[in-house]
Amino acid sequence: LDIDALELNVYHVAADMHAAGEAVEARYIDLLTELRRVVSLPIIMKLSPFFSSLPHFVRQLEAAGANGVAVFNRFYQPDIDLDEMHMTDQLHLSSAEEALLRIRWIAILYGRTRLTLAATGGVHSESEALKLLLAGADVVHLASCLLQHGPDKLTGILAAMQNWMEEKEYASIAELKGSMSQKNLPDPSLVARASYLRVLDSFTPKPGVWS
Helix, strand or coil: CCCCCEEEECCCCCCCCCCCHHHHHHHHHHHHHHHHHHCCCCEEEEECCCCCCHHHHHHHHHHCCCCEEEECCCCCCCEEECCCCEEECCCCCCCHHHHHHHHHHHHHHCCCCCCEEEEECCCCCHHHHHHHHHHCCCEEECCHHHHHHCCHHHHHHHHHHHHHHHHCCCCCHHHHCCCCCHHHCCCCHHHHCCCHHHHHHCCCCCCCCCC
16 A cells, blocks of 8 residues: 555543543553554644643644644534434534634644644635635645535635635745734734634624514
8 A cells, every 4th residue: 555644533532530631642642652653654643622732732742753733533423312312323514614613723833833734624615725724734634525515526626726826826835825824913812812702793683683
């Protein structure tokens, strides 16, 4: 097999009340260390969004020998069937809104680590792909949109990205990558803080809903 890299998907739900956050992180580090001991290929760690200090953990992964991180893993959630009264498992594909969390954290991590930054989850069109590249992603993953629309969807996304780049006069991906990251924003705090009140003020309800 001609393999260029490995992505390590640690599907671990931290449900043990007696396991501290450090123990959860150590689980990932130990797996990476063992794999690095026997594999010379680049290793990408696929992470969940639930670590208490993601930048610090990414720094630990870099020190342990990782070559990149993919953010974020989507944990499939069980549901409850109200008629049959039992837990059910069903695949729910991602939505474009899920890309927003990836945009924020890619923008924060860009320029603060030497690791390759891959974005996975919520990419359904050229808009999400371009935003993630502007935030600083080196790689953008697509899955749900291809499952929904087939592989030909990728051709349309790539063509639309090329059209946008020509319109904005970008000559290459390298030229645009990271230009909207936290380190390159006039006000870097816009990425780090929730801007909660400003976001709430921006919402306009439909006419008649609250009157």
